[in-house]
Amino acid sequence: MPQADAVVVVGLGNPGGEYAHTRHNIGFMVVDAIHERHGFAPWRLRYEGLVSEGILDGTKCYLVKPQTFMNLSGTCVQPLLQFYKIPISDVIVIHDELDLDVGEMRMKQGGGDAGHNGLKSISRALGGTYHRLRIGIGHPRRLNLPIDVSDYVLGKITADEQKIIVPIIEKIVEHVGDICVLKKLIA
Numbered sequence: 001m002p003q004a005d006a007v008v009v010v011g012l013g014n015p016g017g018e019y020a021h022t023r024h025n026i027g028f029m030v031v032d033a034i035h036e037r038h039g040f041a042p043w044r045l046r047y048e049g050l051v052s053e054g055i056l057d058g059t060k061c062y063l064v065k066p067q068t069f070m071n072l073s074g075t076c077v078q079p080l081l082q083f084y085k086i087p088i089s090d091v092i093v094i095h096d097e098l099d100l101d102v103g104e105m106r107m108k109q110g111g112g113d114a115g116h117n118g119l120k121s122i123s124r125a126l127g128g129t130y131h132r133l134r135i136g137i138g139h140p141r142r143l144n145l146p147i148d149v150s151d152y153v154l155g156k157i158t159a160d161e162q163k164i165i166v167p168i169i170e171k172i173v174e175h176v177g178d179i180c181v182l183k184k185l186i187a
Helices: 023-037 074-084 117-126 150-155 159-186
Strands: 006-011 045-046 048-056 058-067 093-098 105-109 131-136
Touching: 006 023, 006 074, 006 117, 006 131, 023 058, 023 093, 023 131, 023 159, 048 074, 058 074, 074 117, 093 117, 105 159
Parallel strands: 006 058, 006 093, 093 131
Antiparallel strands: 045 048, 048 058, 105 131
């Protein structure tokens, strides 16, 4: 029987200090900020990911940071959902989005992976009907940067980007309970 009123918030990123504060790790940054602000339990290693439990606006919430590297995120998320008996409709994945300008964000349910390897892995493991909170990092081509996409996403967030992204993360952290409720409304 599925766990009633529980939500899993997965932040996508890559483990290790060399990936800290890179554009591709924006999901980790958001769940770390939620963890800190909302007094979640200490992180525990479970199912190849760091997992923390807490309550958001009366709803049980599991924060997850897969430690499998981006391309294998689904191998962490799938067994965790099975163990806690949480349906895919109660999953929110927070990730970087090349197709949105820096700091722009959108929430949707389902859809394609747009070449994002973390989403590809999760979709292979779960199907594609989970919720996504997409946080824009811009695309190097649209920004007229002579850099490969993989180098761009794995590059450090610049000081100018930080000025845009930090307030967005703070806004998400402040309203994460509302986001969990919104997820239920659009399911």
